[in-house]
Amino acid sequence: xxxxxxxxxxxxxxxxxxxxxxxxxxxxxxxxxxxxxxxxxxxxxxxxxxxxxxxxxxxxxxxxxxxxxxxxxxxxxxxxxxxxxxxxxxxxxxxxxxxxxxxxxxxxxxxxxxxxxxxxxxxx
Amino acid sequence: xxxxxxxxxxxxxxxxxxxxxxxxxxxxxxxxxxxxxxxxxxxxxxxxxxxxxxxxxxxxxxxxxxxxxxxxxxxxxxxxxxxxxxxxxxxxxxxxxxxxxxxxxxx
Numbered sequence: 696x697x698x699x700x701x702x703x704x705x706x707x708x709x710x711x712x713x714x715x716x717x718x719x720x721x722x723x724x725x726x727x728x729x730x731x732x733x734x735x736x737x738x739x740x741x742x743x744x745x746x747x748x749x750x751x752x753x754x755x756x757x758x759x760x761x762x763x764x765x766x767x768x769x770x771x772x773x774x775x776x777x778x779x780x781x782x783x784x785x786x787x788x789x790x791x792x793x794x795x796x797x798x799x800x801x802x803x804x805x806x807x808x809x810x811x812x813x814x815x816x817x818x819x
Numbered sequence: 820x821x822x823x824x825x826x827x828x829x830x831x832x833x834x835x836x837x838x839x840x841x842x843x844x845x846x847x848x849x850x851x852x853x854x855x856x857x858x859x860x861x862x863x864x865x866x867x868x869x870x871x872x873x874x875x876x877x878x879x880x881x882x883x884x885x886x887x888x889x890x891x892x893x894x895x896x897x898x899x900x901x902x903x904x905x906x907x908x909x910x911x912x913x914x915x916x917x918x919x920x921x922x923x924x925x926x
Contacts, residue, residue: 732915734863741906741917741918741919741920742855742857742863742906742908742917742920743917744908744914744915744916744917747913747915755913755914755915756914757914757915758820758914791862791863793862798868803851803868803869803910804910805853805865805868805910806853806863806865806908807865807874809862809863809864810862811861811862812862
């Protein structure tokens, strides 16, 4: 059974750095074709894809936040960490991590299993 | 970046209705489109990938079509469990992008 769980602070002050951890089980990030993505959703708004890290350590980021985001993995701990610098109240959102994998080895990568999300509020 | 535009933003329908949601991409994405269903307070759930392939376990009343820049999600006979928000997402190129969502409400 594949599970993912996001963890991190519920409240962060403006200008601070946010560190979120995705702890997963049921798959390995050392397996070819396996990745983890981060997606966020501000209250009442749409989903926004943030970043992806692949089994081979390739990394991809959303354009608007590229300078503020860093994604990394610890394969031995089955964890992926997302850091976001210089937080602003507009970064208030629920943050999800999702297993992302190559369906059928076809080069089609899909977010097929998601964590429950962690809510982060940015406020002084 | 590729922009994804969904219509309508909100849709009111009754149980048993046939429902269609449209998603347009700002440039061709071939068939690299997924549809997700999200219920309040829950994580999104993958319904369809490659524009028309049904994810395992998803009821057959859901179907998808399209290629290039225009795509549709159809629910053939709306069920009480289907009232939710639906998002399209392109995975043709990074950065991946979502549509703004379509909320399917009870009429």
